[in-house]
Amino acid sequence: MQEFEVEIPAGKDIMVLDVLALVKEQDPSVAYRRSCREGVCGSDGMNMNGTNGLACITPISEVGGPGSKLVLRPLPGLPVIRDLVVDMSIFYKQFEKVRPYLINDEPAPAIERLQSPEDRAKLDGLYECILCACCSTNCPSFWWNPDKFIGPAGLLQAYRFLADSRDTATNERLADLDDPFSVFRCRGIMNCVAVCPKGLNPTRAIGHIRSMLISQGT
């Protein structure tokens, strides 16, 4: 663990990402991912004083404020490539497993596939996920079985397509999830909900998937 002392501009509640920029001025070799710096790209997910979040939208007042010690760690549970950069391959592999795209074998209409406003509203709280991995890497079930448990981020996307009125592969999607690991390793501890920087609720989505599995399988 490397330690740096950083001078915070007086009277400013800067973001953790800005603190990292100041650290990088002292040591250009410090590695971290960043891109949009406004909580949209999901690149700078990291563990700040024990809690996962996005460095670019976390003000230092939330993690102790000026004068306090800020401990930055890479997202837990994933292999570290360097400093705060983790290898997210297994996270993306789980995302890929849920086939995160619309499946519809019916002939495409001349215009787009329409949805009623009610059907469209069912996707709210699901499509906003930015795949920052803060939730999955805060989940003990994902730490223990990252190759088998899809994890909250992947399952949120699984439900996003299960809930989509335009998707016709609901039965196949559900059949792919009915094993003891993919969905049912979730113990409902809601760590994912506590850290999602977009305020989403993967636990509720997982509950909906369970309900769909029960409806289909009983």
Next chain:
Amino acid sequence: MVTNATNLSRSGLSDWLIQRFSAVILAAYSLCILGSLLMNPEMDYEQWRALFSGTGMRLFSLIALASLCAHAWIGMWTIGTDYLTERHLGSGATFIRLIYQAACVLLIAVYLLWGIEIFWSN
């Protein structure tokens, strides 16, 4: 779909439902025993024995015992597949996990058969 050969029902949904239903049965059985003890605080051995000698109570006990065994296996299997993995134990994890699972099955089978003998003898 993750393939599995050792979980109770081969299906995540079935295991999940069995665990919940068995929990409800065990809760009902515990309340039944607790209620009997509270209603008859001076219960002696003969009364205790009489409580379990009726066919209804024997059947309820058998169902509760089977529920306990199913519940225990699903729980122990989950613990084993969480912690006894290559991630924690290295390349020998599969062998250790199989030994652990075999020991759990054996122990649960002993408790089940022993329990049946206790409830249904005499």
